[in-house]
Every structure is written in C-alpha cells, then in structure tokens.
Amino acid sequence: xxxxxxxxxxxxxxxxxxxxxxxxxxxxxxxxxxxxxxxxxxxxxxxxxxxxxxxxxxxxxxxxxxxxxxxxxxxxxxxxxxxxxxxxxxxxxxxxxxxxxxxxxxxxxxxxxxxxxxxxxxxxxxxxxxxxxxxxxxxxxxxxxxxxxxxxxxxxxxxxxxxxxxxxxxxxxxxxxxxxxxxxxxxxxxxxxxxxxxxxxxxxxxxxxxxxxxxxxxxxxxxxxxxxxxxxxxxxxxxxxxxxxxxxxxxxxxxxxxxxxxxxxxxxxxxxxxxxxxxxxxxxxxxxxxxxxxxxxxxxxxxxxxxxxxxxxxxxxxxxxxxxxxxxxxxxxxxxxxxxx
Numbered sequence: 001x002x003x004x005x006x007x008x009x010x011x012x013x014x015x016x017x018x019x020x021x022x023x024x025x026x027x028x029x030x031x032x033x034x035x036x037x038x039x040x041x042x043x044x045x046x047x048x049x050x051x052x053x054x055x056x057x058x059x060x061x062x063x064x065x066x067x068x069x070x071x072x073x074x075x076x077x078x079x080x081x082x083x084x085x086x087x088x089x090x091x092x093x094x095x096x097x098x099x100x101x102x103x104x105x106x107x108x109x110x111x112x113x114x115x116x117x118x119x120x121x122x123x124x125x126x127x128x129x130x131x132x133x134x135x136x137x138x139x140x141x142x143x144x145x146x147x148x149x150x151x152x153x154x155x156x157x158x159x160x161x162x163x164x165x166x167x168x169x170x171x172x173x174x175x176x177x178x179x180x181x182x183x184x185x186x187x188x189x190x191x192x193x194x195x196x197x198x199x200x201x202x203x204x205x206x207x208x209x210x211x212x213x214x215x216x217x218x219x220x221x222x223x224x225x226x227x228x229x230x231x232x233x234x235x236x237x238x239x240x241x242x243x244x245x246x247x248x249x250x251x252x253x254x255x256x257x258x259x260x261x262x263x264x265x266x267x268x269x270x271x272x273x274x275x276x277x278x279x280x281x282x283x284x285x286x287x288x289x290x291x292x293x294x295x296x297x298x299x300x301x302x303x304x305x306x307x308x309x310x311x312x313x314x315x316x317x318x319x320x321x322x323x324x325x326x327x328x329x330x331x332x333x334x335x336x337x338x339x340x341x
Contacts (some may be wrong), residue, residue, distance in 0.1 A: 014284065023082060037293055048105070049081070049082070051272075052083050052097050053065040054094055058206070072290065088122065097274075098276070103278070109272065111271075119326060133276045141308070146219065146242070155239060159239075188266055227305065242265060244265050270308075
C-alpha cells in the first residue's frame with residue numbers, strides 16, 4: 001500500500017470513528033447541549049410524550065389534559081399520555097416538569113391555581129413560575145359556580161350576602177385546599193362582599209363537594225365539570241357564576257359581577273407548558289399541534305359541553321398574562337392573610 005493510499009484509509013477510519021463517537025455521545029447525552037437540542041428538534045417526537053397533570057384524576061384539569069393528549073397524539077404522530085402527579089396545590093407536578101429534560105417529551109398541563117396563585121403560598125417550592133417553564137400556549141378556561149345547599153333557602157348572591165352580614169361567622173364554606181381556585185375565588189368573594197364566612201378545608205375538590213351536599217358547610221365554589229350535574233339534579237343551588245359572562249349551558253344563572261359585585265372574576269385557566277430551555281423548533285411544533293387540536297370540532301364540542309371555553313394564544317403572549325394573573329392573586333392572598341397551612 002502506498003503512502004497516499006494508507007493516508008486515505010486512516011482518514012476514512014478517523015471519520016468513521018468520529019461518526020460512531022458522535023452517535024454514542026448523542027445517545028448518552030454527551031454532546032454539547034446545543035448540538036443535542038438541534039438533533040432532537042429534527043426527529044421530535046421520537047417516543048411517547050407525557051403531559052403531567054398536577055391534580056388527581058377526575059377534575060377539570062385532568063379532563064382537559066386527557067382530551068388534549070388524545071387529539072395531540074394524532075397531530076404529532078406519536079402517543080401522548082397523561083400522568084397525574086398531585087399534591088401541594090399542584091406544585092409537586094410543576095416541580096417534576098421543571099426538572100425534566102427540555103426535549104419536549106415531558107410537558108405540563110398548567111392551571112392558574114398553581115402557576116399564578118400557589119407561587120405566593122409556597123415561596124420555596126423549588127422552581128420559578130416565570131423562569132422554569134417555556135409556554136406552548138393557553139388552552140381554555142372554565143368558570144366556577146357559587147353553590148349553596150338547597151335547604152338553606154337562598155336563591156341569589158344578594159340573599160347570601162345579607163344572611164352572612166346578619167349572622168357574621170356562622171356560615172361556613174368548603175375549600176379544596178389552600179391556594180386552589182375554589183379557595184381563592186371564595187376569599188375574593190368574601191373580600192368584595194365584606195362578609196365573614198368560616199373556611200373549612202378539605203383534601204381535594206370531591207370531599208369539599210361532599211361536605212356541601214351533606215350539610216357540613218353551607219356554600220362552596222365548585223368547578224363546572226362537577227357543578228353542572230349537581231345543578232341539573234337540584235342537589236345544589238348555583239346562585240352565581242364566576243365569569244364575566246353568563247355560562248351558555250345554564251344562561252339563567254347570573255354572574256356574580258352582575259349580582260352586586262362588579263368586576264368579580266375567577267376561573268380555572270389552563271395552559272400547556274414545557275421545561276425552560278426546550279428548543280424553539282420543538283415549541284413551534286407543539287404549538288402547531290395544540291392549535292390544530294383546538295380547532296377540531298370534536299374537541300371543541302367536548303370542551304364546551306363540559307363548560308370549558310377556548311382561550312388560544314401564542315407562546316410569546318403568555319409572560320404578560322402570567323404577570324397580570326399573578327399580581328391579581330398575590331394581592332388577594334396578602335390582603336386576606338392566606339397561608340398554605
């Protein structure tokens with residue numbers, strides 16, 4: 001073999017060896033971070049995508065997460081599944097996603113009770129709501145119904161406020177945990193109405209509703225998925241809805257804002273988030289899949305049937321929305337002296 005041919009063979013071996021090392025490095029995470037991200041963006045998603053729901057199965061967040069996962073599986077051409085990681089007002093699930101590898105295969109079904117409310121109750125939760133996640137986009141919101149026991153004989157918000165003022169501290173309300181949407185909706189209501197009602201905290205939305213039905217408490221804010229069947233069966237009386245517009249599924253129920261508390265608004269608001277540092281091409285692909293899913297008539301029909309109304313937005317719109325939502329609820333938490341205990 002001539003010197004020229006030997007040099008050519010050695011060069012090819014080095015090139016092949018380099019390619020093998022690059023493949024090994026990519027598979028073991030040894031490539032520089034940017035190189036690994038660029039490679040992942042080209043083939044994403046190459047395995048199952050998990051959407052973490054930081055609440056127990058059966059509630060509004062879980063319902064929206066599972067519906068979205070089903071449709072996004074079709075849009076992405078890869079299975080999308082839901083994993084429930086409940087606890088600590090949703091912060092356990094959020095922390096899990098904040099620590100996940102930013103490759104688009106672990107996502108978060110975020111809800112404002114955690115990303116805008118819990119941040120003021122759990123300052124040492126291990127992540128930063130504004131810095132630890134990359135937004136994919138907002139999804140939908142669902143109003144909350146102010147419900148009372150039918151046996152109470154109260155039919156309107158005005159009657160409830162009058163009863164509470166006549167009997168200060170004698171009425172009680174059920175909440176599903178410190179920092180939940182139902183809890184803070186009630187505290188905002190009490191603040192604006194200037195009434196004193198005792199808080200009784202339960203370990204989740206289902207026990208709180210059961211307490212209302214059993215007569216252990218007199219009132220509760222209940223999410224629409226749970227409230228609508230109770231309203232229809234007359235097991236609970238809804239005297240107001242927390243959105244600024246009446247709910248088209250039960251238009252006879254007035255808003256709380258039009259019932260003597262102008263400006264009152266509180267709803268569960270859902271957004272799809274990814275770990276901070278997720279490459280922009282992957283975020284764009286996810287946002288496109290989310291947008292397509294939210295245009296599907298079957299998805300829209302099931303959302304609206306469960307009183308969830310679409311709130312589509314671009315990823316770049318989320319930070320300003322988050323800042324405003326966090327400021328609003330931070331003030332309620334501070335002025336009402338709410339703690340996580």
